[in-house]
Amino acid sequence: MIIVKTPLRINITSCGGGDYPEYYNRFPACNVSMAIDKHTYAVMRYRPEIYNGVSRIQYSKVENVQDNLLIEHRGVNGVLRHLKESRGVEISHFCDLPSNGLGGSSSFICSMLKGFGELNGGNYDDEEIISACNTVERVINLEPGGHADPYGCVVPGMKKVSFGPSGITHSPFFIDVEAFLGRCVLLYTNGSRQSYEAAAAYEGDDSLEEKHKIQALN
Numbered sequence: 001m002i003i004v005k006t007p008l009r010i011n012i013t014s015c016g017g018g019d020y021p022e023y024y025n026r027f028p029a030c031n032v033s034m035a036i037d038k039h040t041y042a043v044m045r046y047r048p049e050i051y052n053g054v055s056r057i058q059y060s061k062v063e064n065v066q067d068n069l070l071i072e073h074r075g076v077n078g079v080l081r082h083l084k085e086s087r088g089v090e091i092s093h094f095c096d097l098p099s100n101g102l103g104g105s106s107s108f109i110c111s112m113l114k115g116f117g118e119l120n121g122g123n124y125d126d127e128e129i130i131s132a133c134n135t136v137e138r139v140i141n142l143e144p145g146g147h148a149d150p151y152g153c154v155v156p157g158m159k160k161v162s163f164g165p166s167g168i169t170h171s172p173f174f175i176d177v178e179a180f181l182g183r184c185v186l187l188y189t190n191g192s193r194q195s196y197e198a199a200a201a202y203e204g205d206d207s208l209e210e211k212h213k214i215q216a217l218n
Contacts, residue, residue, distance in 0.1 A: 016214030
């Protein structure tokens, strides 16, 4: 059995849609984010043969399915499709916080990818996990959103992530973190939203000027 935890992330400066390929393949963009000391967890194993290939997925609900393609949890379903994994698995999903808005879905997908690497005797590096996470979310699951979240979750500490036609790079963002955090307050508003609900604001040429304005603030 493998247990993997991956941090949640906070954006210090807004991407504002600048991490969408439709934008950064035309214009440079960046954001500053940091991993925090709150995590998602993936507890996972291949199920013993006596269970006849039935997969069991536990989160806010419990799923038992004979075919992994029938799993309703989109993150789990997407990872298993990406890995072409048809064996019976058992995966439990936990999180330290109500994570909508903190990169929680990307964090959990990265946990699963790392876990399957360990289960199969491999060792994905950070860049491979980030790339695979974006493939699962944006290509396989067709979820709207940008490419910044896995960098915020997987790359340690505070970092600047730069997006542009030539690719994506990241580097440490050197500030007095202790002093910075001493002036910050993180509040839970008792509300949440899914990323697709915000994604519409970043789509279409009518929002292009607003994206430029946000990137100018960065």
